[in-house]
Amino acid sequence: MRRTLKESKKAPERRRNPLSGGKSSGAKPSARSASQKTKRLPFEQRRKLIVRKAAEFFAESGFAATTRELADHLGTTQPLLYKYFKTKKDLVDEVYKSVFLDVWDDSWDDLLIDRSRPVEERLVEFYARYTDVIMNRGWMRIYLFAGLRDVGITSSYIRLLEERIIRRIAVEICTFCGIELTTDNESHYIEIAWSLQGSIFYYGVRKYAYGLSPRTDKDFVIRNIVGIYVKAWPHEMVVTSPPRSVQLL
Amino acid sequence: MRRTLKESKKAPERRRNPLSGGKSSGAKPSARSASQKTKRLPFEQRRKLIVRKAAEFFAESGFAATTRELADHLGTTQPLLYKYFKTKKDLVDEVYKSVFLDVWDDSWDDLLIDRSRPVEERLVEFYARYTDVIMNRGWMRIYLFAGLRDVGITSSYIRLLEERIIRRIAVEICTFCGIELTTDNESHYIEIAWSLQGSIFYYGVRKYAYGLSPRTDKDFVIRNIVGIYVKAWPHEMVVTSPPRSVQLL
């Protein structure tokens, strides 16, 4: 409607440059330095740049932050944003998409069900690759911000995760352990698989979203936690009985 | 300075009424219904009421929400807030305190180190009681909001948690498993204990903070996860070696 879908010329797109400067000597409170003029860019290129920088910016300040501060982060002016997005909400939705959908790797599915390799090895490699994508300050914080503000986007991401990852993990470990999945016990085992996910995820929250520094590195945590779950994957579900004292392994 | 610390008369304080109406027929956009007049309250009582209602309100809308909406939630007017708190930030800090410090239960420490009982039983009971406090929509969401906005308060809460809970859990399970804690392996075992915490915590995030509904109940998750960690608590740390395929338990 507003634009004839120029589709530009697939220019040599600058790929992933999360820590670019943007504003150099920006001591001024609101306006960008007069000496630094804004480079003129083709429509699609500018639009993508805005989404990328907006993701960086909203990750730090939350989606309640102002469009003017975002423009400062971009090195441009605030009304420019409204040439590319009708409302602030439209821009936020675009940031959601770029964070939750565009980074999804379809090869994760195949990796998880490749039964020519041991489950534990598959799981360790999957979580190593998965966390390479999500365990950074930007992704982690946007995930948390989105979950608190928009149940919708987080809900559908969690559904996606459960269908394609969590459920698969439960199936693979159960198969490895010789456990038959039934409609009765399925949700229980999925919940156990979720708790494996949660233990790894919360490590990322502490380290990246909150900027605290656990003493050990990501790969150590993944290897040990996966090892624990595969080794002690429950054969029968403890549902109502009181906690029995455990016999030492 | 502003007030002579009246300390009121310890009136029969209304205790914990998280789901009160506040505004009844509030279809009006900004002002409260004229028929419903604000009850006049002693200083400390009103102050505590404001903090409690503010916690409810900020949990839903985030700390960026407006003081006017908060006043609506309270059933009073917006300027009233500034008779009790100098700035909005002061009120927010008070909410932090009421959520993170005032609910801490000192008996948790003793429960965890009571070696007359089996570790697994102690852990299950601790997490049952701990999650009774934190696993509700209000606490969970405020914890997440605070972590994203104020690293300070979350950082100190996590330190408190590590010193008094996580470290103790690591020590107790290691003792039970006959593992000697040294300065070399201590941080590794604390990290494993953190992952136990994380797996239970993330269950709460999904269910309460995001309002999703895991299919199984809290106690089931706690019993099974604690069982897994106690059973498979690693005797030697996997640090650099590639994942070995595991021998079935």
Place this chain on the structure above:
DNA sequence: CTGTGTCGTTATCGATTGATCAATTAAAAA
């Protein structure tokens, strides 16, 4: 070099924000 379409900016609007203050009124003290 000159027009022309488009990217970017300046200026500004109405609504809303946190915060202040004098006026009001209900509760406690006399």
Place this chain on the structure above:
DNA sequence: TTTTTAATTGATCAATCGATAACGACACAG
């Protein structure tokens, strides 16, 4: 009851919000 004290409110301010419109300037086709 009358007086005193303090809790509550309506009115309002300066700053800031998202969003719009009109103008300016750079690139490119001819």
